[in-house]
Amino acid sequence: MTVIAFLGAIGPLVFIHELGHYFAGRLFGIKSDVFSIGFGREITGWTDRRGTRWKIAWLPLGGYVKFAGDMNAVGEPDAAWLALPAADRARTFQAKPLWQRAIVVAAGPVVNLALAVLILAGFAYGYGVDRTPAIVDSVIAGGPGAAAGLRQGDRILSIDGRSIDSFSELARFAQIRPAEQVAVTINRGGHRFVRPLTIGVERQRDRFGNEYRIGRIGIASGSPVLAPVGLLEAPIAGVRMTGGIIRGTFDTLGQVISGRRSIEELGGPIRIAKISGEQLSLGWAAFVWLVAMLSINLGFINLLPVPMLDGGHLFFYAIEAVRRRPLEPRVQEWAFRGGLAAVLALMLVVTFNDLGAVGLWQRLAGLIG
Structure with missing residues (x-):
């Protein structure tokens, strides 16, 4: 099931990505x-x-x-x-002219992002959109929220300057920031307050044995509010959901670069295959949702300004547009070599992490011991 799920997720996404390049090339x-x-x-x-x-x-x-x-x-x-x-x-x-080459290169990631928008729009249309207000219904005694002085009825307006529109948005913000210190702006009885808060840390293990370190504030919302979404509004909801996921990806990438998140959390093909099999075992809805997440990440990663990736080519084209001439072939050659070295190094790191995630290093340690 793991192999089938992996090929069923990655194969079509790669095909669609390259098809974007292909048809844009044919167009010109x-x-x-x-x-x-x-x-x-x-x-x-x-x-x-x-x-x-x-x-x-x-x-x-x-x-x-x-x-x-x-x-x-x-x-x-x-x-x-x-x-x-x-x-x-x-x-x-x-x-071909510079603008045509840029469109051809960008077409692959754009198609991946468009596919994700389409899938998430389908989920929004079928299940509705979570619009549970960011109002505190209860505070867990001894939790981070209680320590920050949050009370029942407080409306969370923003956290670290980022506007909060729903309780689920607040939860997503906290989940990827365990142990971080933030400033929470609340509305209490018509008055605005700013409270310092240290997000708590909770370790969870799912049914497959995967362990997660996530952030918790220690508050709960009232009854969830799922707003129905019409057919015309669904694509807009899909764009918003995709934008939120990309923002979260930027945040976690920044945490890895700054050292606030361990590089061990980076995963590669083996971990993707493992997760694909797990999600398929949970049903088609979970698997299709994963495909949307992978499509977003495929589009996002390919837009990074790394030589060999689509974003690297677009970076070169931006330089060409400013200089009015392309970079010298030797410079491009060395840039591609550097990009190849960086991608290979990243592949080694994520493969090492993946083998640890499936328990290989632990089993080897047991055999040696």
């Missing part, structure tokens, strides 16, 4: 040499009438579209494109 008359799902040796494939080789490779951890004029799968330009006949050269990626 760029020839695609290869469309690959996976890396490495080809398992099966075919060549269409446009000369594109569609293939499935043995390592299903991504994919790529190799356009005419590219040296390799990561889009590094090939100097040989200048020697092509004029008609062929006009169909290469490098021959």
